[in-house]
Amino acid sequence: MSVLKIDNVKMQFGGVIAVNNLNIDVEKGKIVALIGPNGAGKTTAFNVITGVYNPTSGSVFLNDKKITSLSPDKITKLGIARTFQNIRLFKNLTVMDNILIANHLNVKSNFLSSALRMPWYIKEENHMRKKSEMLLDKLGLLGIKDEIASSLPYGEQRKLEIARALATDAKLLLLDEPAAGMNPHETMELTEFIRNIRDEFDLTVFMIEHHMNLVMEISDKIYVLDFGQLIAEGTADDIKNNPRVIEAYLGVEEDA
Amino acid sequence: MSFETFMQQLANGISIGSLYALIAIGYTMVYGILRLINFAHGDIFMMAAYFMVFSMINFSLPWYIAIVLVIISTVILGVVIERIAYKPLRDAPRMSIMISAIGVSFFLENLATYLFTGVPKGFPDIPFLTQAANIGGISLSVATIVTPIITIILLLCVLFITNKTKIGMAMRAVSKDYETARLMGIKINRVISTTFVIGSALAAVGAVLWGAKYPSVMPLMGVMPGLKCFVAAVLGGIGNTTGAVIGGFILGMGEMMIVAFLPLLTGYRDAFAFIVLIIVLIVKPTGLLGEKVTDKV
C-alpha cells in the first residue's frame, strides 16, 4: 500500500525548473531514499511534499488523500514530519521543550484553559510530558532532557531533530540528509538507529542522503534525481548497475 | 469643483507624491541591502530641514550654497548613523538592529526638541521656489512644478548608478544575496555606506523642497512622511527604486484626491497610507514591481 504518492509534480521558480515530471511512490513500512547530485532538486521535492512550496503542477497524496497546497502545519498534522538539511532545532530551548513543542499540535485545550490551568489541560500536559519522556528514553536521550539544544554535540542534535519529528506522532518520516557531516562510525550508528525507529514506531521513512553506504545498506527502494528529472528507480542493486546513474551521479561524484 | 481647482489639486498631488518618492527611495535601498526598516530615515529628513534653517537664517548663506551644504551635512549624518548604530549589529538578530534604528529615530527627535525646542521654526524663503507661476490660468508655485522634474532626474541618476556603475552592480549583488556577495569579495561596508549616501542626499533634497511647500520645521515633522514613505516603498515593491517612486506618486495623489473629493475625510488623510499598506499586503505583498523572495529551507 502506498503511503506517499507524488504524481507528476513540477516545480518552477521563475525561469528555473527545479523539479519536473516527478513520480514517486513510497510504500508503507519501507525505507525509501532519494539520491542525486547537488542541486538535483531533492530538497525542493521535500519542500513540495511538506507544503513549504506549492508545486507549479501535479499533486501529492498521503494515504490517497490529496495534500497539495495545504500549509506545512496541516500536512504535519496529517502525519508527515521532517528534519532539515541544516539542523533547525529550537536552539535556545531545552531538549524536553523541543519535544514538547512537537506535541503541541495534539493539544485540544484552547489558550485560555491552558493559561488558567484547567483540569483538562493539566491532564493533557501531564500526558504530553510522560509521552515525551518515554520517547526520549526509547531514543536514549532522556539523560540530556534539560540540556539546551544548541549545547549538544552535533550527532545528538541530529538525533534530537529526528526525535522531535517523531514526537508529532507522524507515521511518515522525511529525513533530509540525516548523516550529513557524520564520520563512518556515526553513520553506521545512524543506520541502525533509523532501522530501529522504523520497526519500533511502525514508520515509513523517506530520506535524502549522500552517504552511499548508508543508502545502499538501508533502502528498500531508491530514486535517483538529476537536473530535476527522475533518471532511475529500483533496489540498491538495480541502481548500482544502472549506467545512467553511474554516468550522472556515481561517475561524477566520488563515493562519499 | 471647477476645472482649475481640480488641476491645482492634481498638481499638488503630483508634487507631494514626488516628495514622498524622494524619501521612499532611501527606505527601499536600505531595505534592499540590509533588510532593515530604517526608522531614522524620516528623522534624517527632519534634520536636513533644520540644517537648511540654520544655513540660511543663522548663517545667512545664499540658497544655492546652503543647499549644497545641507546635502553634504545630511549625507554625513546618514553615514555616521550607519557606522555607529547599524554596523556593530551586522550579525545581531534582526530585531536588535530594528530597535537600534528606533533608538536613533527617538534620539534624533528628542535631540531636536532639546536643541531647537518644539516650537516650529519658519523655513527660509527661497524666492526662486516659492514664487507663483501661472500655467493656463492655473496658479502654482514654482516648487510644485519643479519638484516632480527634480524627482524624475534624481531617479534617473539613481538608476544609472545602480545599473551602470561598478558600485551599483555591487549593490545589486548584495541585495540579491548578502552572504554570497560578501564571500565574492564585495566590500560590503562600502556598498552600505554608498546606499546611505544616496538615501540621505535624496532625503536632503526632499527636505528643501518640502520646506518650500510647507514652511514650518518641527522635531517631529519627519515622522509621518517617514512612515508613509515606507508604505510607498512597500507599495512599489520593496527594494525596487522605480517602484518606490511610483508608490510615492500614488500615495501623494491618493491623499490629495481624498482632500479634494471627500473633504469630510480630510482629518483622516494621514490614515490613507496605512489603509493602502493593508490592501497591498492582502492583495500583492510583493508590491507593484517587487520580486517574490522565497526563504531557503
Added chain:
Amino acid sequence: MMINNNRKLMRRSLTVLIIIAFASIIILLDTKTIGDNYVRRILNLGAIYAIVSVSMNLVNGFTGLFSLGQAGFMAIGAFTVAVFTVPVELREAIFYIVPQNPLVANIELPFFVALILGGLLAALVSILIGMPVLRLKSDYLAIATLGFSEIIRIIFTNMKTITNGALGINRIPGIPTMWITFGVAIVSIIFIVLLINSSYGRAFKAIREDDIAAEAMGINLFKHKVISFAIGAFFAGIGGGLLASLLGTVDPKQFYFTMTYNFLLIIVLGGMGSVSGTIIGSFVVTAGLEYLRIFDEPLTVLGVNIPIFRAGFRMVIFSFLLMILVLFFRQGIMGQKELSWDMIEGWFKRRKGLPKKGKVDKGGTI
C-alpha cells in the same frame, strides 16, 4: 537529599516573607502611613507600565513579533474607561463644545466592566490589524502597528461626539486604592506567566526561535501569532484603562507613538524574553523618568547656570540609553532568564568567592 529539602524549605519561607513584606509596604503606602502621593503615583504608574511591558514582551520577546502598537491599544482602553465611567451628570460640562453622542451619553459602567471592555476592544482592533499583516514576515508588522497606533489616535481626535476630540475627557473617577493597580498588575502578569509556561507559550517560543521549523512541527503560525498579538493588545488596553483612571484625564496626545518607545526601552533593559526582568525594568524606567525630571530644570552651580540642563534633556538621555543598551548590552538585565533562587544564590556565592555548587534542582521562580 536532606540538604536539598532544607534548602527548598528555606527558599519557600523566604519567598513567603518577601510576599508578606511587599504586601505590608503596599498596605502602609495605601493607608498613607508611609510615603507621599508622589511615591504612590510613581508606584502606581510602575505597576501599569509593568502590565503593558510584560504583555509587549509576550509579543516581542517571547513570540518574536516586532509590534509597536502599544500606545494605540492603550488609547483604546483609556478612552473606553473614560467614556463609560465618567458620571452621566458631568458629561454635559465635559462635552461643552460638541455634545456626546446619545448612544453612549447615558451609559455609565462600573470601572471593572469598562476596564475589561477596553481590553477586549483593543484585542478586537489588534485582530483586525493583525489579520492581514501577521500572515507575512513580521518586518511589516513594526511599521503597520506603528502606523495604526497613530491612526487610532487620529480617529480619537476626530470622533468628537464620543471622545471629545483633542479636548479629551477629564473628571474620570480615580483609583481609590493601590490594590486596584497592583491587583490588576499581579493578576495580569500571573496570567501571562502561566500562558508562557503552557503548551501555547512553548509554541510562541518555537515561532521566535525558528518559524519554519515551528510550522514543520505542526504549529499554525498565523493562529498563534494572532493569539499572542491579541493578548498583548488586551493587556495594553487594560493598562491604558488603569492609566486613564489614575490620571483622571485622557486626551489623544498622551498616546503619541513615542509612548511605545518607553515600553520598548523597558523590555530591552529588562531583557527580551524575561518577565521578571521586564517588571524590574518597568519600575526602574518609571522611577527614572520621574526622578530625572531634574535634568529638565535649569541648574545653577555656584551661581553659574549650567546650560545643558533644560527642557528635553531627560528624553535625550533616555533615548541615548536605549541605544547604548541595544548596542552594548543587548541582553539587558536578565536576558532570557528569570529571577530565581538559584540565580540569587549564585550571586552571593560569587561575591563570597565560593565555587558554585554542582547542579541543583530548579528553584521556584519568583
